[in-house]
Amino acid sequence: xxxxxxxxxxxxxxxxxxxxxxxxxxxxxxxxxxxxxxxxxxxxxxxxxxxxxxxxxxxxxxxxxxxxxxxxxxxxxxxxxxxxxxxxxxxxxxxxxxxxxxxxxxxxxxxxxxxxxxxxxxxxxxxxxxxxxxxxxxxxxxxxxxxxxxxxxxxxxxxxxxxxxxxxxxxxxxxxxxxxxxxxxxxxxxxxxxxxxxxxxxxxxxxxxxxxxxxxxx
Numbered sequence: 073x074x075x076x077x078x079x080x081x082x083x084x085x086x087x088x089x090x091x092x093x094x095x096x097x098x099x100x101x102x103x104x105x106x107x108x109x110x111x112x113x114x115x116x117x118x119x120x121x122x123x124x125x126x127x128x129x130x131x132x133x134x135x136x137x138x139x140x141x142x143x144x145x146x147x148x149x150x151x152x153x154x155x156x157x158x159x160x161x162x163x164x165x166x167x168x169x170x171x172x173x174x175x176x177x178x179x180x181x182x183x184x185x186x187x188x189x190x191x192x193x194x195x196x197x198x199x200x201x202x203x204x205x206x207x208x209x210x211x212x213x214x215x216x217x218x219x220x221x222x223x224x225x226x227x228x229x230x231x232x233x234x235x236x237x238x239x240x241x242x243x244x245x246x247x248x249x250x251x252x253x254x255x256x257x258x259x260x261x262x263x264x265x266x267x268x269x270x271x272x273x274x275x276x277x278x279x280x281x282x283x284x285x286x287x288x289x290x
Contacts, residue, residue, distance in 0.1 A: 073173070075121040078132060079180045082117035082146050087153050087167070089114060110150040110261055117179060119144040119189065126183060134237030135183050135199050144189035148181045149259070149270075187270050188232070197234035202245075202276070204228035204269040209255040225277065226255030228269060236273045245279035252278045 075081045089112055122140040126132050140146075155168040169180045187201045197203060207228040230251045236243055245251055253276055258269040 073121050073178075075123040076180070077123055077125055078127050078135075078183055079123055080119060080137070080140060080146065080183060080186055081121040082119055082148075082179050082181055083177065084114055084117040084153070084179055086114055088112060109154040110259065113150050113153040115148055115150055115152070115261055116263065117146045117148065117181070119146050120178065123183065132184070134239050137183060139196060139198060140186070140189055141191065144191050146181060146186060147188045147190070147195075149185035149187065150261070152179060152181050152185055188234075195232045197232050200237040200240065200273045201234070202230060202243075202251075202271055202273055203232040204251065204258065204271060205231050205267070207255070207258065207260070207267075207269050224255055225252050226258065227252050228258075230279070231268070233273065240274055243273040243276055243279070245273075245276060250280040251276050252280075 073081060119140060119142050121142060122137045124137075126135050126137060152169055153167065156165045157168050158166040167179075171178055171180070183199065186198055188195050188197045188203065190196070195203065205228065207226060209224060209226050227250055230245055230249045231247055233243070233245060233247065251271075253271055257275050258271050260267065260269050262268075
C-alpha cells in the first residue's frame with residue numbers, strides 16, 4: 073500500500089475513547105455543556121505507509137516524511153477522526169479520512185496533523201511540534217516589554233522536542249525546561265489518564281533553562 077502525497081496511512085484500534093452514543097446523550101442531558109472533541113476520540117494509530125513526497129506548496133513548506141516508518145506508533149490531531157462526510161443521528165458516521173481495503177479500515181493522516189511517532193519506546197517529535205506537561209494558564213514570569221501586549225502567558229514543562237521546520241529559527245530549549253506560550257494555542261490531550269499539550273515550536277515565547285529567560289520576540 074502506497075500513501076498518497078502529503079498523507080500517512082495508519083490503522084486505528086478504536087475511534088472513540090468512550091461509546092459515542094453515551095457521550096452525545098450525556099451532552100444533551102447537561103445544559104450548557106460543551107464537548108471537547110480532543111477528549112472524545114483516539115489520537116493514536118499504527119503507521120502502515122509514509123508518503124514518498126510532500127507537495128511543493130507554501131502551507132507544506134519544510135514538512136518532511138523522512139523520520140516516519142511503517143510500524144511506528146503515530147500520535148496525531150483529534151480531527152483526523154473527528155471529521156465527517158456525513159454524521160447521521162442513529163447510524164455510524166461516515167468519516168472523512170477513513171477508507172476500506174480488503175475489509176480492513178485505514179485512515180489518512182495529513183502530515184500537518186501528525187505530531188510525533190513512537191519507536192522502540194521513544195517519542196520522536198516531528199515537523200516543529202513539541203510536547204508539554206504540567207501546563208498552567210498563568211505564570212509568574214516578569215514579562216519583557218515585547219510580551220506585555222499579551223493578556224495571559226501559560227507555562228509548562230517541555231517534555232519532548234525535535235527539529236523545527238528547516239526555514240524557521242532553531243528553538244533553544246531542552247526537555248525539562250520551563251517554556252512560556254499563549255495558552256489559547258496549545259492543544260490539550262489525555263491518553264491513559266496522562267494529560268499533555270502539543271505546541272508548535274514557533275509558538276514558544278521564551279524558555280527557562282534554568283534561571284534564564286530567552287525572549288523569542290528578539
